[in-house]
Amino acid sequence: MAPRANWKGFLRLSLVTCPVALYPATSDTExxxxNQVNRKTGHRIKYAKVDxxxxxxxxxxxxxxxxKVDTDTYIEIxxxxxDDIALESTRTIEIDEFVxxxxxxxxxxIRPYYLVPDGKVGHDAFAVIRETIRxxxxxxxxxxxLTNREHVIALEPLGKxxxxxxxxYPYExxxxxEYFDDVQDVKITKDMLDLAKHIVEQKSADFDPEEFDDRYETALIELINQKRNGLPVAKPAPKSTGNVINLMDALKRSLANEKQAPAPTKAKGKKPKKRVEGQREMLLPIAGSGSGAGKRAAKEEPKKAEKPVRAPTRAKKAG
Incomplete structure (x- = not known):
């Protein structure tokens, strides 16, 4: 299913105009x-708007x-x-300046969006604006x-x-x-900085978002898989509170630990991780339920769900 645009209108640079559509570049739906559920009945909680x-x-x-003017007084809008005070930018993104x-x-x-030509016309004008910025x-x-509010938007080329x-806005x-004035001015010795620098060098790597795992999301999926299949939920190990030690000793111990661990490297030709589209593909079927095929699939699953089952990657969505 094709994503739906958050906004449609025109992009204009002086007299050059083209129809465009704006799509969210990120998503939290995955x-x-x-849902909130009534503990006694198991029913979902419904919210009603009441006086x-x-x-x-x-x-x-x-x-x-x-x-709201005061406790009991509201100015109704x-x-x-x-609509009467709506601005021209309701339908047009006018480029004001380049910085x-x-x-x-x-x-x-705040948040990123993808801006693309809307329809079959205007691709030439869009390309002119895009390449001018580039x-x-x-x-x-x-x-x-967007949503009745005018926003400042920064546009830069990204692929096509x-x-x-x-x-x-500045007032936001x-x-x-207000926060940094109370930070104390302390004297840092050269030895401390040298040790910290060595730690940074040991941990240096190229930025690759594919290497980041959402550990809390994975733990949630494992918890749901275990409960869906009637498996006992293991108690996590107690969290370490850490020890208050001398700063110099902490730096030395940190450096020793980093030297023992393999340095992060970027392997050549390494295939990127497959993107996980959503939790539905990672959740295991309920053991013993569903159709015959579902039962067979449940039997094939290991008794202990150590990791979420990840399905092949679907086509990426813009929204």
Whole structure:
């Protein structure tokens, strides 16, 4: 099933315009998620929108937005009033300026999107805008309206498309001085820095997100697999609280441990890990349930589910 665009409109650089669609570049839907359930009945919990004073349920058509002035007073805002103040960026991403990527503070980054031509027309104009940004080696800054809010968006080439990253406004970023002013100024000796440098060198590697395993997600899947199949849930080993020791001793012990461990290396020609699309493919069937084929599959499964069963990789989704 093709992903659905979060936004459709036009990308414009001066007089050059093309229809585009915006898709989320990341997804949380593949993670294990839970519902709230009534412990006594096993039924799912349902939430209802009720009047805070009368306790009566309110129909969707009777719900409107309100800005709280004081405890009992709200300024009511209608959908038509919000539509009246809608900006041009509701339907158009206008490129305002080009800036060096290094100038964008990472604290301003919110979330990434993929921007692609929408339909069969406009590919030439899209390519002109994309290659102009690429040749300048800069990031294009524009504005886009998502969920009734105007956002600043940074555009940069990514393959045949554009990567658009929403940016925060200055008032959304807290001043670091509020947190760093109380950090003490301490004197670090050269020996300490040298030891720390050696530890860093031992742990240095190329960045490869395929090497990162979501250990908590894996533990959740193992827990669900065990409970689905009636297996006993093993108690985890007690967590170490650690010992408070001399900083210099800690650095020396850390360096010794790192020297014993194999240094991280990037093997040439190493095949990337297959991407796991979701928890459904990793969960084992319930032993003894389902059709004959399901029963056969359950019999073939090991009695102890040590690792989640991972299915072949499906086609990657943009959303």
């Amino acid at each position: 993670k294990v998620s839970f 805070a004073e009368t306790g009566e349920e309110v129909a969707a058509e009777d719900i409107m937005k309100g800005y 209608t959908k038509d009033e919000l 060096p990527k290094a100038d964008i503070d990472s604290r301003y980054l 040749n300048l080696n800069k990031v294009a800054i524009g504005r886009v309206v 498309g554009l990567l658009g990253t929403l940016l925060r 970023v807290r001043d670091e001085k």
